[in-house]
Amino acid sequence: MPLSSPDLSEVKAIVFDVFGTVVDWRGSIIRELEAVGARLGITRDWGSLADRWRDGYYQGTKDVLAGKRDWATADVMHLERLELLKTEFDLSALGQSEIEELNRAWHRLTPWSDSVAGLTRLKQKFIIGTLSNGNNGLLVHMAKNAGLPWDVIMGGENFASYKPSPKVYLGAVELLGYQPHEVMVAAAHLTDLGNAHQNGLRTAFIPRPLEFGGSDSTSEMVAELAHDAGDHIDLIATDFLDLANQLEA
Amino acid sequence: MPLSSPDLSEVKAIVFDVFGTVVDWRGSIIRELEAVGARLGITRDWGSLADRWRDGYYQGTKDVLAGKRDWATADVMHLERLELLKTEFDLSALGQSEIEELNRAWHRLTPWSDSVAGLTRLKQKFIIGTLSNGNNGLLVHMAKNAGLPWDVIMGGENFASYKPSPKVYLGAVELLGYQPHEVMVAAAHLTDLGNAHQNGLRTAFIPRPLEFGGSDSTSEMVAELAHDAGDHIDLIATDFLDLANQLEA
Numbered sequence: 197m198p199l200s201s202p203d204l205s206e207v208k209a210i211v212f213d214v215f216g217t218v219v220d221w222r223g224s225i226i227r228e229l230e231a232v233g234a235r236l237g238i239t240r241d242w243g244s245l246a247d248r249w250r251d252g253y254y255q256g257t258k259d260v261l262a263g264k265r266d267w268a269t270a271d272v273m274h275l276e277r278l279e280l281l282k283t284e285f286d287l288s289a290l291g292q293s294e295i296e297e298l299n300r301a302w303h304r305l306t307p308w309s310d311s312v313a314g315l316t317r318l319k320q321k322f323i324i325g326t327l328s329n330g331n332n333g334l335l336v337h338m339a340k341n342a343g344l345p346w347d348v349i350m351g352g353e354n355f356a357s358y359k360p361s362p363k364v365y366l367g368a369v370e371l372l373g374y375q376p377h378e379v380m381v382a383a384a385h386l387t388d389l390g391n392a393h394q395n396g397l398r399t400a401f402i403p404r405p406l407e408f409g410g411s412d413s414t415s416e417m418v419a420e421l422a423h424d425a426g427d428h429i430d431l432i433a434t435d436f437l438d439l440a441n442q443l444e445a
Numbered sequence: 446m447p448l449s450s451p452d453l454s455e456v457k458a459i460v461f462d463v464f465g466t467v468v469d470w471r472g473s474i475i476r477e478l479e480a481v482g483a484r485l486g487i488t489r490d491w492g493s494l495a496d497r498w499r500d501g502y503y504q505g506t507k508d509v510l511a512g513k514r515d516w517a518t519a520d521v522m523h524l525e526r527l528e529l530l531k532t533e534f535d536l537s538a539l540g541q542s543e544i545e546e547l548n549r550a551w552h553r554l555t556p557w558s559d560s561v562a563g564l565t566r567l568k569q570k571f572i573i574g575t576l577s578n579g580n581n582g583l584l585v586h587m588a589k590n591a592g593l594p595w596d597v598i599m600g601g602e603n604f605a606s607y608k609p610s611p612k613v614y615l616g617a618v619e620l621l622g623y624q625p626h627e628v629m630v631a632a633a634h635l636t637d638l639g640n641a642h643q644n645g646l647r648t649a650f651i652p653r654p655l656e657f658g659g660s661d662s663t664s665e666m667v668a669e670l671a672h673d674a675g676d677h678i679d680l681i682a683t684d685f686l687d688l689a690n691q692l693e694a
Contacts, residue, residue: 331622348581
């Protein structure tokens, strides 16, 4: 449903947050870990490991932005954290090449069931791209593996920064040759959208209630959010097909 | 035909020069100019205008690299030169909005007849991307207009530089997360390939004898080049379909 009712008719490109918004990172990582566990004949709390793994990357982006560490890609930060988790979760049976192969699980994340079909429709009317803190190599591999039909791959790496830095939002706008109000950010995370809005971009909220393993129904969540949403959300959609419907793509 | 016979089995990505290699910029620009001429009821030497237009952009990239001017995109340099050519070719009937629309002819260039089919095959086996001095917005619009199925759009703009700067070749390699020998540059221009080779990338030469309006047959040209080619060319293909054949894609 449209919320703050800004003029969305000038939107020419939609750029998507990826982890959580386009792909089910947590479910995918847990499945990869379960496969490793089955092979090694071990069981662990794979959900906790997935959360800890994700957290390493997330904290890493914060540390880069705070100047506490030099630039590092998602691939590098994923590997650093995985090496810690190998000890923490007693995965000493994994050799170095297996650790590196497991790290590429982030290149193979599974899209939500509506993602490919929705993006394929949106691509007919809009330029569709990524706007992720994942590195370009990761995003390209993910797209090829999952069939995500991006027109353009962009991420923090292009601007040597990370969301929520304005460099990333405005860098993407500039790279596309548009004005901020001609670019919409689609994301499952309200903070991402708040920052996009502050930089003058349009925003679409696509709740993904199962991202962190929860069980809320999207419809309840949307009803609640539609009630409480601030003016930094221009549009709420239940999934990418609904987004395509609302944008008449 | 393979020439210097390096190991090409590790090539994972192919990045393409665009103007001249993927699209027929000169023929496309002449057709756009002819349409403008027909509407205005005027005739000019459109081939000369196209060459002069292209030259403005080409010289602009040289000036940026030499530090003689600040960074400017292909779009900006195309527009600057077009405004000069408006006087030079007596096109005063064109208003400012028509000039700006005509400038976007570079976003609508027509691919060579083998380009889309060849890229579609190559995409099954390799990451395929642009490596152009055109700006990203131009390249994205061209891809959507012409159906070029790029996995990733890259150009000098990503690295605030222009080919033949090593920043562009090595920047693309880094952005993809590969080593130089894992990336092949495909181009119709030997200087581009020479520079790619100097930076450690693999190279494929695809002669486009009609680029500048000539009439040499590709087969003769290939025979001659195969004879004279230096060791900076790893492979010569008659077109993108032949490239796909040779790389077993």
